[in-house]
Amino acid sequence: MTIGEYYELEILRQVDFGMYLKSDLGDVLLPVKYIPEGYKVGDSIRVFLHRDSEDRLLATTLEPYGKLNDFVALQVRDIAPHGAFMDWGLEKDLFVPVKEQPRRYQVGDIEVVKICLDHKTDRLLGVGKLNVFLDKDASELSEGEEVDILVFDESDLGYQSVVNQRYSGLLYKNELFQPVRVGDELKGFVSKIREDGKLDLRLNKVGVEAIDENAKRLIEALEKNDGELALHDKSSPEEIQRELKMSKKAFKKALGGLYKNKRVELLDSGIKLLN
Structure with a gap:
């Protein structure tokens, strides 16, 4: 048993200021303000x-934004010469040392940050230098697999991310068609697994599935515009991105598939949806 985790604990006794719970770490106080109605010894x-x-050592029924060993996006509430204090949903902020x-x-x-335990002081703290914690063996993943993405840094190339709370991945800026910021939690897909174990990521599907997904998006856009769109193969990448949130x-590719399957008609003015 350690701090930073959830446990089911037995209520041993009640006092004016709370309840004492039985744990492997000794009796733990649950302050009265955190006790739900109806609980008894x-x-x-x-x-x-x-x-x-x-x-x-305290117990609480509040749920912080993360537990021990989680990677989590938190807001900086205050700073001091020796570190920063992060709002993580409890009265006591999570401390991130300057180093x-x-x-x-x-x-x-x-x-x-990653929520860690300082074994010297038995205190929880946040660590913002994440790369040391990320697994370099991504053999359990496969290209095209859907993953959870947590964006933690931005560079000229793209957005470095924690993948599935375990791996390191990169979203390339030239493949993004929506705003992305540090702290965003997204669903995405593995487009490539590199030899160093790092992952190339996309927010849309890859391969044949991506074409199907884009074709569906194009049809939905046509339906919302009375069956016609003023877009064609000579439209600028900016126009297409603005209308459909996809690359030219x-x-x-999506338009070619729909045309081949006789789902759309190509006009000089754009595209028409066929019933």
Whole structure:
């Protein structure tokens, strides 16, 4: 048993200021303000274990935004010379030491950290230097697989991300057709697994499935516009991106498939949906 995790604990006794719960770490206080109605001595209750501002072991029924070993996006509530304090859903903020910040955090910023346990002090803290924690063996994944993406850094090339709370991946800016920011949690797909274990990511499907998905999006756009769109193979990439949120290359592939299957008619003015 350790702090930073959820446990089902038995209520041992009740006092004016709360209830004491039985745990492997000793009796743990659940303050009265966190006790739901109807609980009594002998019941079990699900709680999160942490330490308060005076380093006392406490239980709470509040749910923080992450638990031990999670990668999580948090907002900087305050800064001090020795570190930053992150809002993570509990009264006591999560502390990120300066030495664990990849850059100096600023109040109001959203930053991604891993929730860790300092074994010397038995305190929870946040670590913003993430690469050391990310698995270089991505053999359990396959290209085209859907994954969870948590964006944690931006470069000229793209957005570095935590994939499935375990791996490192990159969303390339020239393949994005929607705004992306640090802290965003997205669904995406593995487009390539590199030899170093890092992943190339896309927010849309790849291969044949991507064409099918784009064709569906094109038909939906046509239906919303009374069956016609003023787009064609000579339309600019900017026009296509603005209307359909896809690249011109993806648009032409989807349009070609729909035309071949006699779902659309090509006009000088654009595209017409056929019944």
